Amino acid sequence: MALSQTTTQLETLAARITPPALFMPNMTNVTTKVNLFQFVSNLLYTNGLLIKSSAFMxxxxxxxxxxxxxxxDGMAIPHGQDACVLQPSLCVCLFETAFLYETPFSNALVNKVFLFSLPPTMEYHPVEANYFKAFSTNLVNKSFTQGIHTSMDHREFCRHTSQTLSGGVNQIFLS
Amino acid sequence: MAKTLRIIVACGSGVATSNVAAEKLKGALSDRGLYAEVRAVDMKSLESEARVADVLVSITPYATRDQELKIPALNGIPLLTGVGISALIDQIVALS
Structure with a gap:
């Protein structure tokens, strides 16, 4: 597969998994984890990606x-796996001002949240599952996360993500 | 030739935290000059994956199931928080 073709395919996949409404490059309206979860659950519901926001919350x-x-590095990757999820998706929430992300284990300031919504049977969504795995694996790569944080818009996010993940494209589409 | 250690890193879904942790584990082992086969898996496939693995590194609290799985289970949370990675690698080295 030619590199430009794979990058285009990946860009299309990235845009399907993170549609424009789920890319929020400058969030200011939430300051706690619970606020964020409520906001995103409602957002996914209003975009037709969930059948019940409270179940996902x-x-x-x-x-x-x-x-x-x-x-x-100021990141969190909360995720919910539930039968209320109609389509796997990834919500990208970027904050200019970090907020305190509290968990039962530890607390830290966070300015990048990648929130996955997963149906219970990811086996039926192998391409999306492989995309999520590749995306998560690359979160240890600082240039990848910095590139996301400096993405000005949805298109730039999809382009940056697809370029980074293109090295593992065969694992995403063909396995 | 020494046998390559097969490590499975497990989380609930197998698509999020386990992949971050597996990648960090590969890096931490490599920094010590060690090589192991490291795979991220989900909890649903844990029992079958554990049959062909030597060590479980768990992100969610399944460590108490190690007797059931018949392989040692280690706490993988340091791979996410960054605190205690060296001690975790020491434990893995002791098992290799």
């Missing part, structure tokens, strides 16, 4: 109680 909270989703 509960799934997010239950996952937080199981183990930390807080990473280093």
């Amino acid at each position: 509960n799934a997010l909270v239950e996952r937080e109680e199981m183990g930390p989703t807080l990473l280093q």
Whole structure:
């Protein structure tokens, strides 16, 4: 597969998993984790990606109680897996001012939140599952996360993400 | 030739924290000049994956299931928080 073709395919996939409404480059309206979860649950519901926002909110909270989703470098990757999720998606929330992300395990200031909404059977969504794995794996790559944080708009985010993930494109589309 | 240690890193979904932790684990092992086969897995496939692995590193609290799984289970949370990674690698080295 030619590199330009794979990058275009990945850009399309990135835009499907993170549609424009789920890319928020300058969030200011939430200051706590609970506010954020409520906001995103409602956003996913109003965009037709969930059938019930309260069920997804509960799934997010239950996952937080199981183990930390807080990473280093001001990042968190909360995720909820529930039958109320109609389509796997990734919500990108970037903050100019970091807020205190509290968990049962530790607290830290966070300015980048990547929130995954997952249906219970990711086996039926292999391409999306592989995309999520590749995205998560690259979160240890500082140039990847900095590139996301400096993305000015949705298109730039999709382009940056697809360029970074293009090295593992065969694992995303073909496995 | 020494046998390559097979490590599974598990979280609930197998698509988020376990992948971050697995990547960090590969890096931390590499920094010590060690090599292991490291794979991120989900909890649903844990039992089958554990049959062909030597060590479980768990992001969610499943450490108490190690007897059931018949392989040692280690707490993988340091790979997310960055606190205690060296001690975790020491534990893995002791098992290799």
